[in-house]
Amino acid sequence: MVKAAIVGAAGYTGAELTRLLAGHPHFQLQAVTSSADAGRRVSDLYPALTGVDLVFTEPNAEALAASIDVAFLAVPHTAAMALAPTLLKAGVAVIDLSADFRLREAAIFESWYGVAHAAPELLSDAVYGLPELWRDRLLGARLVACPGCYPTATVLAAAPALAARLTTGGTVIADAKSGVSGAGRTPGAGTHYCTVNEAVAPYKVGTHRHTPEIAQALQDIVGAPVRVMFTPTLVPMTRGLLSTVYLEAAEGVTAERVWTAYAEHYRGEPFVTVHPLGVMPSTAEVRGGNRVHIGVALDAAAGVIVAVAAIDNLVKGASGQAVQCANIAFGLEETAGLAAFGPVV
Amino acid sequence: MVKAAIVGAAGYTGAELTRLLAGHPHFQLQAVTSSADAGRRVSDLYPALTGVDLVFTEPNAEALAASIDVAFLAVPHTAAMALAPTLLKAGVAVIDLSADFRLREAAIFESWYGVAHAAPELLSDAVYGLPELWRDRLLGARLVACPGCYPTATVLAAAPALAARLTTGGTVIADAKSGVSGAGRTPGAGTHYCTVNEAVAPYKVGTHRHTPEIAQALQDIVGAPVRVMFTPTLVPMTRGLLSTVYLEAAEGVTAERVWTAYAEHYRGEPFVTVHPLGVMPSTAEVRGGNRVHIGVALDAAAGVIVAVAAIDNLVKGASGQAVQCANIAFGLEETAGLAAFGPVV
Amino acid sequence: MVKAAIVGAAGYTGAELTRLLAGHPHFQLQAVTSSADAGRRVSDLYPALTGVDLVFTEPNAEALAASIDVAFLAVPHTAAMALAPTLLKAGVAVIDLSADFRLREAAIFESWYGVAHAAPELLSDAVYGLPELWRDRLLGARLVACPGCYPTATVLAAAPALAARLTTGGTVIADAKSGVSGAGRTPGAGTHYCTVNEAVAPYKVGTHRHTPEIAQALQDIVGAPVRVMFTPTLVPMTRGLLSTVYLEAAEGVTAERVWTAYAEHYRGEPFVTVHPLGVMPSTAEVRGGNRVHIGVALDAAAGVIVAVAAIDNLVKGASGQAVQCANIAFGLEETAGLAAFGPVV
């Protein structure tokens, strides 16, 4: 068994990681940390995890380093880059769910996050954890930067069309809709039930921090800078994220060519389903699972390819993908510990 | 008092019209018709309308024609064009909430709706009922074609940028999100609570029948054909519709110019609010009212203007706008019978 | 016009009062106060109230006293009893939505609320504002204690059966379900969307502070102490409150006698509807309105009368009832400013 800890286990992604790792056949969950909740049982905070026999402890990088093989960091940005160097030096692999190691250039990180990067020397070692696109890099990786929830859906939706050169060089527009759990567990006016219920509301239009991450990934695919317009929208549901991506179609592209590009790109992927042409996914299909369901269409009159990806933001968009990456990094079966399908409604 | 009837009063838009007209200071609701529910009291079907002392009757154009001044048609498409000629001939004004008189060209109607138009001679008389853009035409109108819910939000969002020539001639992309009441009252797999709840799902991407209606209205604004890519998405809420419109910014356009164009375009409009630059509306703000709340942003790096309009699909997107149009057509105060504001949560 | 102010106007009940009074034909809203939001426009906090041209001010009893005829207190308990004496002394009528003047005995208040009562001398002057049961007392009242949301539904559900002596002296059991707006606008773990959504959860079983208020009202009806078992339950919706009341049926009571008692008790009430025997109300029927819909059934085999009342907790359960009481107190039409019916879905 690989000995694991979750740092920042009291938030939603940390708790979801706890659920996945507590039932994982190859990882053994040794510790779950939370400054705010140290001393409390996991099931006191999350009665859904009744049966998980663990108590939150104070996070302590040195103590952890001595007892585990891998640390999953489910902490806010800046906290991860403070912890990672100590852990890595001690030989502990780091699966980071924060934003700290996603952007390769410290300057871009600093301009979007407004703080200096504390460990820029690690940025070139970090592997961006999107297995469906860059699986090989994850084998044996010691520092994995798990993608944000919006980039996961958006990049997986856009990639095949870009890779197959079905588009012009025009701006990629991503209109993404997310459930409220993406905003985290800390209460605020914006996550109050009465604010969110019966409300659809875009926010941070063109200014959301996931924008440069999407741009970097798309640039890696096409080999040139890609202009990205990204609009996140909050919708009244707990889980689920759907990104509708609009791409200018290159001359002569047909709907069938679009569909074929997607089907071939994701052939054999254990967690990806490409729906028949014109059939669009619903977030309900992937709730609770590590899946990505994709639908594509071509509006020939408008000259636009529409690619839609649906994920569960807490699973494929965060904790499930982290486990998937850790499975690969440690040479385990990629699907280990990740349920094949979720509840039917 | 102007004597009014609602034909097709048992559906959601018909019932919402009933609510509005029953409390209207100048319209007197003489009859509400419904084939399926003839003989039942309105409050049996809609306990929320307890106090409305009306019984559904069989629709009969001749009988209605003899007793009313105006008919609101809240019927499915094709039913309205069957009724309108008789009513108009008898001197009854027609406020049509169906799609039958929205498209000026019968050929376009027929290609999108798959049926021949039964009253093509009336198409040129019909006035498209979007008061904020074409108020003058509504004065004294005898046949008003009320816009669809998606076109109302989308066209109001796009109009100022197009009118002020802030955009290139590129494709206008509208990504709209609607609550479930837009699908009507008839039960089906797609409106089952367990299908819709916790689900966000695009449908009819590029093929929705509101597409040509949006294109016609935008063409009227710019004076030339406009390419439109329209994606409707169902979200888990009862009411509310938000359209996020992406427009390619013309060279040199600034965010301030965008905002000013919107503020000026809608200055003095009783039902429109333009939020400060970058502040986006939520559907919750307009629930239950006849309002449109609009937010705009410019993503200069991506070269895209984003304009977002939020409405209540059953009010400004249907029944409220019908009343607003009827008020204008009959020379009444435009806001009569339309509550100034809705519930705060 | 009667000059009015709302003290504590930034919370949900205060904002809903603002909506109602801003459109009221006889009250003129002079001031809305909020310590936390002084200086901000009402519509900045509540975009749904766009058009209300008011700015929150600091609450100041003396200043208010000089300029208004009536103060609506939408403040937390203890704040109202600090303000009321000054206002009353200055000749300002007080419509209090807090708990401070609901219980007639200071000792009971103190044992349930854990603080001494600051104005016990006013308790005997306060009129409990449930017009359907004690309308006469409200005429000319200067200090109205508006009932809590749970007591409003529960007492109106139980009253006719108790008044008609259809029950034994056994414990009255009230199982009430409330939407989240009842918990107020302050964010917390318990009102986070992800806590509430898809969750039904009883709380404060047998210990909720509305229990003694229900007991006092029922005692007033039967003329003897009544044992009350009260269970509030949070359900995933914004508005709405439904109280299911179980009463031990007296020997020989029939379903028809039960129904007749309810129908007669509420005959002519402008805001109450008694459904046919066995037909139960839904909270959706009363959303946004000041109505109470009541359903009754007798389970003869079990010997239990079931009476169910549905209200909108923010309207009939708070702000609407406050306006209804103020209308009566000031000799206005009882229904003034209160919409006859709400949205149909």
Add this chain to the structure above:
Amino acid sequence: MVKAAIVGAAGYTGAELTRLLAGHPHFQLQAVTSSADAGRRVSDLYPALTGVDLVFTEPNAEALAASIDVAFLAVPHTAAMALAPTLLKAGVAVIDLSADFRLREAAIFESWYGVAHAAPELLSDAVYGLPELWRDRLLGARLVACPGCYPTATVLAAAPALAARLTTGGTVIADAKSGVSGAGRTPGAGTHYCTVNEAVAPYKVGTHRHTPEIAQALQDIVGAPVRVMFTPTLVPMTRGLLSTVYLEAAEGVTAERVWTAYAEHYRGEPFVTVHPLGVMPSTAEVRGGNRVHIGVALDAAAGVIVAVAAIDNLVKGASGQAVQCANIAFGLEETAGLAAFGPVV
């Protein structure tokens, strides 16, 4: 591997059974039947079950009998009693999720369901499948009648207090709240999103068919007839069922004695958690899992014990409990194939 089939696999309980059995270590799912959907892939109907490589077939008792060891019947009542005799005769064990074999007396079945029982001779062989109360009877059982969702929660909530003689003989009142999936997959006015959303509504008060089933189970516990008043209430969520049970406390009972009775009664149960005294469960805690979370309180002043049980209606209330019963009947580990915990939000 035990060869299994699901008859009626296209409904919600059938699909949830498919999910559970497709991942079960000891049952091998050979066939899933559905008359309406024969020929379609399971994942076409339920995209969440992508990866389940099965096609719906026509139900045929003889063909099934030849190829399987156990049949799970997820069919409407009357369909199960038509199928069971043939299957049993052929040596196939039957796990019935319908109501057909729950009531021991054909006369009671006939009076509540309005049809004659087609296989009354099997009623005495059927084992009521509530393992926590009658586990021993399930060992080797050939015909299991799985409890209804409401009886599962209600009986598990009431049992310890009744068994420990903490109550008088008074009427047991159960006020239960259920999510919409309990109403099944067939669309209707009552399950339309716009009917259910923001709506809490009791139905079939005192007349629901689960009433005699609850009464029978409680009678088995106390050894004498028990009067039951049962009120089901629909709440706006997909999954989850919470039953709040009110029991008249016997003289001298203390809160501690109540809690201890529950803790001892369910000690060691793999799927039951008894919360600390006064802590009430939420349906959210058990979503997606086969768990029962129970909370108890005593209102000494009112003389009432309140016991609350929360379950997922489709899992512990239906398909999960069916698998649990089948595990026991076939001598497998009771928890096999049933996930230890569900999603954290």
